[in-house]
Amino acid sequence: MASRQIDIDQRIWQVVMLIPPGKVSTYGDVARMAGLPGAARRVGRALRGLPGDTLIPWHRVVNAQGRIVVPGGDDARSEQRARLEGEGIHFGRGPALSLRKYRWRPG
């Protein structure tokens, strides 16, 4: 029997997979698209459970300010940033990318 929480994780991952290369989404938006408005923290938890070799583009999810908030220190952060830059996303001077330009929205 599959736990409800697992089903929710699956739904969240499915939404994340829809984010195209070169675009990003926020924890809050992913939560809403997964049918869980207000559960941004739940999204972070779902991504935390992903294996290191996953094909799910977890790096395309940033916070509402366009900043990288992954745990694991500068290592993990620099890796995520490198992946995003590799897809053509430009961070510029600050630690945040421009959601205005790169934010993805369905429809």
Add this chain to the structure above:
DNA sequence: ACCGTGACTCTGC
């Protein structure tokens, strides 16, 4: 059941 903690977000100063 209570409380602390966390890949969050919004509001207000």
Add this chain to the structure above:
DNA sequence: TGCAGAGCCACGG
């Protein structure tokens, strides 16, 4: 621009 407060969902001691 930055920081504190409060609200948020979920987990573990």
